[in-house]
Amino acid sequence: MADTGQPVPIPDQLVEWARAAETVVVLTGAGMSAESGIATFRDAETGLWSRFDPQQLATEDAFRADPDLVFGWYAWRYDQWATTRPNAGHEALARWGDRADVRVVTQNIDDLHERAGSTWVRHLHGSLFTWRCFDCGRPYVGPIPQPDHEAGRVPPPRCGSCGGPIRPGVVWFGEMLPTDALDDGIQACQDADLVLVVGTSGIVYPAAGLPEIALGLGTPVVEVNPDSTPLTYRADAALRGTAATVLPALVDALG
Ligand code: BV8
Numbered sequence: 001m002a003d004t005g006q007p008v009p010i011p012d013q014l015v016e017w018a019r020a021a022e023t024v025v026v027l028t029g030a031g032m033s034a035e036s037g038i039a040t041f042r043d044a045e046t047g048l049w050s051r052f053d054p055q056q057l058a059t060e061d062a063f064r065a066d067p068d069l070v071f072g073w074y075a076w077r078y079d080q081w082a083t084t085r086p087n088a089g090h091e092a093l094a095r096w097g098d099r100a101d102v103r104v105v106t107q108n109i110d111d112l113h114e115r116a117g118s119t120w121v122r123h124l125h126g127s128l129f130t131w132r133c134f135d136c137g138r139p140y141v142g143p144i145p146q147p148d149h150e151a152g153r154v155p156p157p158r159c160g161s162c163g164g165p166i167r168p169g170v171v172w173f174g175e176m177l178p179t180d181a182l183d184d185g186i187q188a189c190q191d192a193d194l195v196l197v198v199g200t201s202g203i204v205y206p207a208a209g210l211p212e213i214a215l216g217l218g219t220p221v222v223e224v225n226p227d228s229t230p231l232t233y234r235a236d237a238a239l240r241g242t243a244a245t246v247l248p249a250l251v252d253a254l255g
């Protein structure tokens with residue numbers, strides 16, 4: 001998204017809500033990391049992955065059927081993520097966390113919120129920085145082999161104790177979410193004085209159900225997204241802009 005450099009107008013009502021909020025919950029999706037160079041699920045992936053649908057790849061069945069393909073996808077994403085940096089949106093949320101209880105509940109498997117300095121972060125869909133044995137579940141801490149060409153097949157490393165293939169510590173479709181992360185995310189939405197929903201198409205459940213908790217309690221819910229989503233018409237405000245332009249403008253407006 002080209003940075004127009006124009007100041008982004010932040011509605012006065014949102015500035016009031018944000019100034020008064022002691023507990024702020026920020027629900028983030030792939031759009032939060034887009035301006036760090038990580039493609040979102042909805043944008044066509046670059047290279048080989050453009051012909052695959054993530055919903056077909058991010059499953060146990062896909063891994064069983066073709067472990068080299070699925071592992072190669074995650075090894076490529078791991079390699080891509082290692083060279084990315086937090087963007088101004090991640091940094092704005094970390095700054096806001098210096099003056100309020102800002103709780104980040106993300107669907108993303110990168111660690112850009114943590115690297116920007118956010119200290120309260122929960123990963124609803126796991127992360128790319130934990131790997132384990134697909135068969136016995138033993139944590140794997142060895143090297144992650146890289147595709148020898150852009151996004152190709154990579155045979156997964158083998159488990160040291162049972163010889164099973166290593167898988168990423170992410171939540172695949174059809175898998176349960178980590179209960180502590182989900183419970184903390186639900187509790188945060190119940191405690192929140194303000195909820196921001198940033199960079200998510202709001203399609204995948206139960207993550208997409210979290211804003212409903214705040215809406216049900218009458219807590220202000222504000223969407224930050226250049227496009228509209230199923231949440232847009234339900235939210236109390238929808239800011240049509242990107243994470244790296246809107247969030248810094250909002251935090252600057254807090255004074
Ligand atoms: C579960 C980790 C209980 C892996 C992900 C049938 C059988 C089984 C389950 C289901 C079923 N039917 C429905 C379900 C439930 C299913 C689901 O919701 N399916 C959907 C497709 C309908 N959910 C599950 O399976 C979950 N588990 O329910 O367990 C269970 C168990 C057994 C049986 C039944 C139920 C687990 C879901 C987790 C899947 N793992 N990720 C990996 O990353 O590879 S999901 C993955 O996709 C992401 O984590 C995220 O959640 C989702 C992508 O969504 P977004 O993050 O929103 O990204 P997207 O690209 O879509 O949108 C980007 C947005 O950003 C856009 O709006 C765009 O406009 C905006 N944007 C772009 N640029 C910017 C921007 N915004 C701001 N700034 C910018 N610069």
Ligand code: ZN
Nearest residue numbers: 133136159162
């Ligand atoms: Zn094992």
